[in-house]
Amino acid sequence: MANDPKDEQPKEPNTGSEGIPAPQGAANLIDTDYVIGQDNITASPLGINVDLHGKVFLFSSIVILLFVILTLALQDQMEPIFNSMFSFLTTNLGWFFLLGANVFALLALVLIFTPLGKVRIGGADAKPDFGYLGWFSMLFAAGMGIGLMFYGVSEPLGHYGTAMGGISVGEDGIRTDWAPLGAAAGDQAGAIDLSMAATIFHWGFHPWGAYAIVGLSLAIFAFNKGLPLTMRSIFYPILGERIWGWPGHVIDILAVFATLFGLTTSLGIGATQAAGGLEYLFGIPAGDTTLVFLIMGITLVALGSIMLGVDKGVQRLSQINMVLAALLLLFVIIVGPTLMIATGIVDSLVGYVTHLPALSMPFGREDANFSQGWTAFYWAWWIAWSPFVGMFIARVSRGRTVREFLISVLLVPTMASVVWMTAFGTTAIDQVVNKGVTAVQDATLELQLFTMLEQLPLSAITSFVGITLVIVFFITSSDSGSLVIDSITAGGKVDAPKPQRIFWALIEGALAIALLLGGGLAALQTAALTTGLPFTLVLLVGCYGIVKGLMSEPRAK
Amino acid sequence: MFKKIMVPVDLAHLDLIEPSLKAVADLARHYDTEVCYVGVTANTPGSVARTPQEFTQKLEAFAKERSEIHGQPVSTHTIVSPDPIADLDDDLIQAIDDIGADLVVMPTHPPKHLDAIIPSHGGKVASHTKASVFLVRPSANESA
Numbered sequence: 001m002a003n004d005p006k007d008e009q010p011k012e013p014n015t016g017s018e019g020i021p022a023p024q025g026a027a028n029l030i031d032t033d034y035v036i037g038q039d040n041i042t043a044s045p046l047g048i049n050v051d052l053h054g055k056v057f058l059f060s061s062i063v064i065l066l067f068v069i070l071t072l073a074l075q076d077q078m079e080p081i082f083n084s085m086f087s088f089l090t091t092n093l094g095w096f097f098l099l100g101a102n103v104f105a106l107l108a109l110v111l112i113f114t115p116l117g118k119v120r121i122g123g124a125d126a127k128p129d130f131g132y133l134g135w136f137s138m139l140f141a142a143g144m145g146i147g148l149m150f151y152g153v154s155e156p157l158g159h160y161g162t163a164m165g166g167i168s169v170g171e172d173g174i175r176t177d178w179a180p181l182g183a184a185a186g187d188q189a190g191a192i193d194l195s196m197a198a199t200i201f202h203w204g205f206h207p208w209g210a211y212a213i214v215g216l217s218l219a220i221f222a223f224n225k226g227l228p229l230t231m232r233s234i235f236y237p238i239l240g241e242r243i244w245g246w247p248g249h250v251i252d253i254l255a256v257f258a259t260l261f262g263l264t265t266s267l268g269i270g271a272t273q274a275a276g277g278l279e280y281l282f283g284i285p286a287g288d289t290t291l292v293f294l295i296m297g298i299t300l301v302a303l304g305s306i307m308l309g310v311d312k313g314v315q316r317l318s319q320i321n322m323v324l325a326a327l328l329l330l331f332v333i334i335v336g337p338t339l340m341i342a343t344g345i346v347d348s349l350v351g352y353v354t355h356l357p358a359l360s361m362p363f364g365r366e367d368a369n370f371s372q373g374w375t376a377f378y379w380a381w382w383i384a385w386s387p388f389v390g391m392f393i394a395r396v397s398r399g400r401t402v403r404e405f406l407i408s409v410l411l412v413p414t415m416a417s418v419v420w421m422t423a424f425g426t427t428a429i430d431q432v433v434n435k436g437v438t439a440v441q442d443a444t445l446e447l448q449l450f451t452m453l454e455q456l457p458l459s460a461i462t463s464f465v466g467i468t469l470v471i472v473f474f475i476t477s478s479d480s481g482s483l484v485i486d487s488i489t490a491g492g493k494v495d496a497p498k499p500q501r502i503f504w505a506l507i508e509g510a511l512a513i514a515l516l517l518g519g520g521l522a523a524l525q526t527a528a529l530t531t532g533l534p535f536t537l538v539l540l541v542g543c544y545g546i547v548k549g550l551m552s553e554p555r556a557k
Numbered sequence: 558m559f560k561k562i563m564v565p566v567d568l569a570h571l572d573l574i575e576p577s578l579k580a581v582a583d584l585a586r587h588y589d590t591e592v593c594y595v596g597v598t599a600n601t602p603g604s605v606a607r608t609p610q611e612f613t614q615k616l617e618a619f620a621k622e623r624s625e626i627h628g629q630p631v632s633t634h635t636i637v638s639p640d641p642i643a644d645l646d647d648d649l650i651q652a653i654d655d656i657g658a659d660l661v662v663m664p665t666h667p668p669k670h671l672d673a674i675i676p677s678h679g680g681k682v683a684s685h686t687k688a689s690v691f692l693v694r695p696s697a698n699e700s701a
Binding site for chain 1: 599600601602604607608638639640642643644647
């Protein structure tokens with residue numbers, strides 16, 4: 001009976017295997033003989049259906065397993081290797097990360113104003129799948145939600161401290177301080193200005209520029225060119241049909257690797273922050289048991305969310321988070337030093353723009369500790385995360401024009417970061433400088449947010465909201481991450497059977513627990529960051545692909 | 558008794574839906590009804606089609622073939638979903654109302670333990686619609 005449909009097929013002239021583009025009104029499909037999913041393995045072991053890209057799934061699973069076993073078994077030997085590898089990268093190739101990030105941010109910014117901005121993702125007649133609020137919430141929650149919770153207080157405060165401390169030079173004539181640029185020794189206003197500019201620099205155009213490049217190139221090659229939604233597709237202008245072979249497999253495996261380890265390590269670190277907060281607030285001991293239960297809980301909710309899907313699961317959670325975050329932000333602005341924050345937002349923006357050229361300069365930097373230890377580290381981190389965030393935002397952005405996409409992925413989040421960082425940073429700096437309360441400065445990194453909130457009224461409620469936000473941001477990262485990994489390992493299919501996405505969500509949780517208990521989270525985080533280097537190259541190719549791809553697209557009126 | 562039969566089809570797995578297609582042909586002739594073939598596709602390129610428009614074309618071609626086999630009038634309905642795996646049940650339930658079908662014929666697998674965690678689509682659809690639902694097991698063809 002299986003033959004019946006095949007026998008009937010010749011009646012239908014244009015089948016998928018012919019690769020003949022359908023008249024889509026307004027897009028240029030790439031002519032390829034590749035059928036999406038043709039290299040996939042389909043089977044149903046134990047009654048569970050699977051549909052996987054054999055090589056990508058197998059190799060990434062094996063590499064991940066080996067990696068975890070090695071890291072757990074040879075922790076003492078592996079950690080120095082990773083650490084020296086990473087410090088080699090940031091010290092010697094820091095300029096490359098800085099230069100690359102500048103290219104991404106500039107290209108994304110320039111494209112907004114060119115006629116190419118009129119191209120619509122998915123063809124001229126495509127309609128957006130999500131409303132503005134839901135769409136934007138998902139962009140933001142996937143992009144950096146959790147980082148804002150973790151660094152919103154600690155980073156401005158840290159830069160403020162080092163900037164005030166001024167420049168110190170070691171015996172060999174190399175600066176030993178961690179202050180940005182030329183520091184601002186003893187100059188309070190100057191130090192605040194510099195610290196906010198440096199913080200916003202790390203959370204503004206540059207990270208979102210990297211996300212925008214990955215997201216846009218994937219979206220264009222999938223929705224307008226008809227290639228599968230997976231990293232290898234953006235290499236089509238360079239590699240052509242070879243992307244279906246090993247060069248493509250390697251790119252996809254690398255993307256799985258970066259995404260899974262990025263997620264796992266963040267899950268571990270986030271659980272640590274949430275557990276720290278719980279101990280601080282309720283006196284629940286932040287031991288291994290609490291951590292394990294937290295990760296299991298987060299994974300369970302993430303599972304529910306991916307079963308419900310993008311629309312009813314991820315989107316709703318992201319919206320809840322957005323509302324909670326906005327409430328917390330408003331609360332801090334109103335209850336905190338309102339006037340200082342209000343003027344601070346303008347000052348931060350001006351400071352950011354003024355210091356931007358010096359901060360983003362890849363060559364001849366005197367503040368090596370800052371530009372390599374902070375900036376290059378961040379850039380490697382954002383770029384390593386970009387396949388995950390980029391692929392997710394590509395998936396939810398069909399129907400938007402390139403201009404809409406870039407404004408929403410570049411300008412709006414940057415503004416949100418400016419407001420958030422200024423509100424939380426200024427409040428904390430105000431406590432230290434004007435009120436003489438140094439508790440925030442003395443607290444450990446993961447507790448600084450809660451210590452800052454404690455100085456404000458209703459701290460029991462706001463700290464609870466803070467912990468909730470940390471946890472829900474992790475759930476939204478975990479569920480969108482599982483969807484992304486599932487789609488890469490299924491050869492770009494987004495309609496692979498459900499058990500596969502469940503599998504990846506469980507793997508993430510299990511890995512995070514194993515690494516937290518067995519140690520080695522730090523080593524893995526370093527390893528994940530190391531993938532930032534090859535991905536900088538991937539993204540540079542993406543830049544080329546975007547321009548080339550957009551040039552051949554018809555523009556909306 | 559019935560006026561319009563809705564038939565969800567998975568163009569990527571035509572062999573799996575073959576038994577139900579035969580049942581549809583017989584029912585359509587018996588009750589002299591129109592048959593509406595419904596396809597759900599992701600908005601991303603997939604194995605069946607690279608764009609939703611191409612998917613619709615293939616669905617229409619498929620419906621035309623079926624019409625030549627059973628001789629009853631046919632129509633099609635394409636649902637484009639950002640996450641077809643998760644949204645399938647709700648999309649199908651919605652489609653029953655949208656096209657005004659009073660009978661749904663769809664294939665289903667035999668009951669299994671996994672259904673407790675991931676319920677079958679047919680069962681979910683049947684418990685959420687006023688239309689009659691006919692679930693066809695894969696073995697139906699062999700016993701016929």
